[in-house]
Amino acid sequence: MAGNSDPLTPRAKLAVTAGKAVAAASRAAGRGSGSVIGGRVALKLDPDLLAKLAQNLDVVLVSATNGKTTTTRLIAEALRAAGPVVSNALGANMPAGITSALAGGSDAKFAVIEVDEKYLAGVARDTEPKCIALLNLSRDQLDRAAETRMLAENWREGLAGSKAVIVANCDDPLVVWAASSSPNVIWVAAGQMWKDDAWSCPSCGGVMQRPGDDWFCGECGFRRPAPSWVLHGDHVLDPHGSAWPIHLQLPGRANKANAASSAAVAAVFGVPPQVALERMYSVQAVAGRYDVVQFQGRDLRLLLAKNPAGWLETFSLIDPPPCPVILSVNARGADGTDTSWLWDVDYTRLTGHPIFVLGDRKLDLAVRLEVADQHFQVCDDLDQAVQMCPPGRIEVIANYTAFQDLRRRVGN
Structure with missing residues (x-):
């Protein structure tokens, strides 16, 4: 600790050590950073x-x-x-x-x-x-x-x-x-x-x-x-x-x-x-957000948008048409399981962009885009979407777990 004026108690030290050990084991097993499970164990102790x-x-x-x-x-x-x-x-x-x-x-x-x-x-x-x-x-x-x-x-x-x-x-x-x-x-x-x-x-x-x-x-x-x-x-x-x-x-x-x-x-x-x-100025990307990655010979920019306010801000920074846009939406626990928020997003802002849709809830998103009178294609996965995209950098917008899925697929 800074200054070490009030060192941790033996119990606190034990909790920290145990938490770090559990986190390391979780990482070794390929289950992510281990920070959450390590912290849970430490707080239990x-x-x-x-x-x-x-x-x-x-x-x-x-x-x-x-x-x-x-x-x-x-x-x-x-x-x-x-x-x-x-x-x-x-x-x-x-x-x-x-x-x-x-x-x-x-x-x-x-x-x-x-x-x-x-x-x-x-x-x-x-x-x-x-x-x-x-x-x-x-x-x-x-x-x-x-x-x-x-x-x-x-x-x-x-x-x-x-x-x-x-x-x-x-x-x-x-x-x-x-x-x-x-x-x-x-x-x-x-x-x-x-x-x-x-x-x-x-x-x-x-x-x-x-x-x-x-x-x-x-x-x-x-x-x-x-x-x-x-x-x-x-x-x-x-x-x-x-x-x-x-x-x-x-x-x-x-x-x-x-x-x-x-x-x-x-x-x-x-x-x-x-x-x-x-x-x-030194910050180029944050936990993969805003990263431009190479995938299948194409430049993909990864953008996270989790809710109507976030989608609105994200639409304001994508390249102008006819830049292709891939949208991916899931509704797992970390996203929230209710996708009715899609109806609060103004998808008419994507008019002129070729749109490709994927994710667990791609059909929910497809219905929303249909009502917004957008031209889009539903895809099975990122590989298929990228192959179907016309030339140019591809903007990829995804909500939370969909974003994690995409990062794993592109090796980011």
Whole structure:
């Protein structure tokens, strides 16, 4: 642990050792990274292990429906300017995966941790973070977290009176309502393309008014707070009004928004915007997302989109028609088994693209595309889809487990 002023108890050390052994065995058996099963075993042996591992670290928590993994990676890169960082970079974002990540960071000064939205309050209680970044809340995994306002309420109650500095997106009314219970909030104008989860006021249920980029409730007066950090085109404006250029290798407006929030977090720890943003340039791909891979002699760009908000952002960054697009959708446990969210995605944005459809729920997607009057072909697998694609780089968009399937197939 950093400073080693409060060494782990024998029980905690045993839990860490056992967890690492189980994780190594899981990896050796070809069952993935082992971080989740290792963390579960460690927490069984010492239920307070997460708190003990976090006690000598400056902890940053990152939570959102979209952009958690990428923002966690950007913040981690920025904070490395100030000291060693431990992070759950592969996205295992529930307590077991987080415990496993922290157990591997013995020399770290900072812990930058992605947290699943449902677990944020509990992880914040255990880790006593110095900073929490809240990016957005929208519908996702309808069978598991159907009600976004309930998640916002969970955040609001769990973070009330928190000592942490909250860095929050002032353009998302649900995030603002959740963060407003905290005494120390830094507001970032990061934007919000998807607005369909925030038409009613989270405070009173009234109808939201949305003139331009502003928003307010006409009934109770709940309104958008004034930001101190602002995403403005290709720049982020800091609280002093200075404009810093955002140069990323990651594509799209959403990642510029992630970078703006990350710069605000880095500043909390004394890392200047220029240094933070320069370090973020080194991030080329995040857990396979945005990677361009060679497969069957073709260039495929792998894009993850898990819910309507994510698909909307992804459509905005794909190459223009007639670039071919492969869409893959599953509905396994990690995706959410309810695919009705497909009807909230505006697939008319793909007009002009040759579309190829695969995945466990390819027929659900085919029906949705038919109604959207899109031309598409249903394929058995990625190999067949790639063979049928016309020339040019291929954009491949998939939801969570479909994305993992594709990565395995292309050897990424």
